Amino acid sequence: MGCVMLRHGKDYLASLRDGRRIRLGTELVTDVTTHPAFKNTAQSFARIYDLKRSPENIDYMTYEEGGQRHSAWFMPPRSKDDLRLRAEAHRRVAEWSCGLLGRSMDHVPSFVAGMSMKPELFDANREGFGQNIIDYLDYLRQGDLFACYLVLTPQTSRGVSGPSDPNFRIVGEYDGGIIVSGQKMLGTSAVFSDEAWIGSMIPLGPDQVEEAVTFAVPINAPGVELWVRKSFEQNAKSRIDNYFSSQFDESDAVMIFDNVKIPWNRVFCYRDVPLMRDMYFKTPGHMLGNHQSNWRFSEKLKLVNGIAHQAADHAGLLGLPAIQQTLGRLAAGEATLLGLLSAQIDQCIELPNGYVHVNNRYLYAALQWCASNYHQIAEEVRLLLGAGPFIMPADDSILDDGDVHDTFESNWKLPKATASERYRFVRMAWDLLASDFAGRHQQYERFYGGPPHIMDLYSFWNAPWAERRQGVQNILDDMVAPAKKLAAE
Numbered sequence: 001m002g003c004v005m006l007r008h009g010k011d012y013l014a015s016l017r018d019g020r021r022i023r024l025g026t027e028l029v030t031d032v033t034t035h036p037a038f039k040n041t042a043q044s045f046a047r048i049y050d051l052k053r054s055p056e057n058i059d060y061m062t063y064e065e066g067g068q069r070h071s072a073w074f075m076p077p078r079s080k081d082d083l084r085l086r087a088e089a090h091r092r093v094a095e096w097s098c099g100l101l102g103r104s105m106d107h108v109p110s111f112v113a114g115m116s117m118k119p120e121l122f123d124a125n126r127e128g129f130g131q132n133i134i135d136y137l138d139y140l141r142q143g144d145l146f147a148c149y150l151v152l153t154p155q156t157s158r159g160v161s162g163p164s165d166p167n168f169r170i171v172g173e174y175d176g177g178i179i180v181s182g183q184k185m186l187g188t189s190a191v192f193s194d195e196a197w198i199g200s201m202i203p204l205g206p207d208q209v210e211e212a213v214t215f216a217v218p219i220n221a222p223g224v225e226l227w228v229r230k231s232f233e234q235n236a237k238s239r240i241d242n243y244f245s246s247q248f249d250e251s252d253a254v255m256i257f258d259n260v261k262i263p264w265n266r267v268f269c270y271r272d273v274p275l276m277r278d279m280y281f282k283t284p285g286h287m288l289g290n291h292q293s294n295w296r297f298s299e300k301l302k303l304v305n306g307i308a309h310q311a312a313d314h315a316g317l318l319g320l321p322a323i324q325q326t327l328g329r330l331a332a333g334e335a336t337l338l339g340l341l342s343a344q345i346d347q348c349i350e351l352p353n354g355y356v357h358v359n360n361r362y363l364y365a366a367l368q369w370c371a372s373n374y375h376q377i378a379e380e381v382r383l384l385l386g387a388g389p390f391i392m393p394a395d396d397s398i399l400d401d402g403d404v405h406d407t408f409e410s411n412w413k414l415p416k417a418t419a420s421e422r423y424r425f426v427r428m429a430w431d432l433l434a435s436d437f438a439g440r441h442q443q444y445e446r447f448y449g450g451p452p453h454i455m456d457l458y459s460f461w462n463a464p465w466a467e468r469r470q471g472v473q474n475i476l477d478d479m480v481a482p483a484k485k486l487a488a489e
């Protein structure tokens with residue numbers, strides 16, 4: 001095995017203590033590894049780094065290039081086997097985090113790997129930007145770094161139904177690069193990342209040239225501050241009452257730039273409005289990135305379906321045809337998604353320059369399916385819990401030994417579960433499907449890939465309409481073909 005370029009969890013945690021500035025309300029947080037709003041989730045990410053390089057996983061999570069061993073998501077794929085390796089790496093990261101870390105460390109590097117497969121697109125903006133992409137991928141790969149992205153301008157800057165108020169913009173240049181100021185949204189996992197990718201996936205208007213800039217910046221760069229939403233981890237009571245929110249709260253942050261200097265070698269697009277969006281959709285970037293999202297979702301779905309089956313079992317309802325139907329629908333959904341994931345790889349697309357990418361149609365169908373179905377799936381499984389969550393005692397102190405605990409055990413037990421097991425199961429299900437944390441996840445699944453109407457449009461843009469229309473035309477032609485007129489006519 002070549003030289004191993006894979007970070008240890010402890011080194012990752014040490015790198016987070018880099019003077020970054022995070023606003024939690026008015027409080028300024030500089031160390032997420034010790035703060036109660038973030039420290040458990042930081043540990044969850046560190047654990048992924050350690051699991052990835054462990055002997056039982058390393059062959060499934062990494063690849064070798066130039067005598068060095070790197071994380072699979074930095075690999076620009078050249079074959080179906082490469083895609084399979086990348087897929088298994090995504091799947092394992094998701095499995096280790098119950099599909100709850102949407103922007104895990106394998107997400108944004110997959111975008112960058114996809115973009116590096118078409119550097120000439122960037123060079124058309126400015127000679128050297130293509131090399132900047134390749135070098136940036138290498139920088140992330142060599143350090144096994146974690147990058148997030150913020151690719152939305154604030155709503156007031158979009159000029160959808162009124163004049164645009166440019167917020168984030170280029171404010172100047174200096175000898176070595178450019179200077180930017182303003183606000184970008186929305187950096188999921190930003191507080192746990194080394195780097196942020198800044199751009200706009202939303203189309204900019206032709207006059208928004210001063211906002212047309214894409215670059216990368218270290219999270220601790222002078223002039224950068226992250227403003228985070230309320231922390232679920234900080235409000236989690238215990239590992240039992242809040243199993244997921246206490247350790248998988250990836251956080252979402254707005255990034256504020258105050259005259260931040262960006263060196264030219266980290267700039268990928270400058271004053272080029274079409275390239276701002278083309279870099280995602282005219283390279284395999286968006287597809288490779290969202291392939292990770294599909295695998296992440298599939299692991300979460302398996303967990304949700306497991307909860308559905310156990311809830312029905314606890315309630316003694318598994319034998320009912322109506323309940324079996326519900327479970328059957330959930331199972332069919334899971335199989336549909338897994339089928340779409342396989343098809344993305346089996347029917348991958350070969351590019352003339354020797355690279356391959358996942359099949360676009362199956363990718364966008366899966367993305368649309370996940371975004372449109374998660375809230376209904378969560379609702380259906382929550383219904384199976386019935387009043388279960390509300391007949392449970394107030395908190396997990398009931399699990400301690402003592403007279404009250406004995407009363408609890410004898411009255412709350414089920415034929416297939418002790419009262420304590422039942423308590424732990426119900427709390428777990430509630431945290432995942434109905435808590436504040438669960439509400440954020442419902443919104444996340446709806447929006448992480450863009451607003452709901454765009455989810456449908458991806459498939460509209462990628463469908464072979466000409467072929468479909470030809471099928472219709474063939475029949476119309478056949479109707480008027482003289483040789484085929486019915487004898488009776």
Ligand SMILES: Cc1cc2nc3c(=O)[nH]c(=O)nc-3n(C[C@H](O)[C@H](O)[C@H](O)COP(=O)(O)OP(=O)(O)OC[C@H]3O[C@@H](n4cnc5c(N)ncnc54)[C@H](O)[C@@H]3O)c2cc1C
Nearest residue numbers: 149150151152185186187188443444447448450451452453
């Ligand atoms: C939990 C969470 C995490 C996220 N993480 C990230 C991240 O890591 N990085 C990142 O860059 N972004 C992230 N996003 C942002 C996400 O990409 C946006 O939420 C999404 O693009 C929608 O933009 P918006 O929120 O500004 O909604 P808006 O564009 O303001 O839309 C609001 C509502 O209006 C509807 N709407 C708007 N325009 C139209 C139209 N033309 N036709 C029909 N309906 C319309 C939308 O569908 C939506 O329901 C995240 C979002 C969420 C909720």
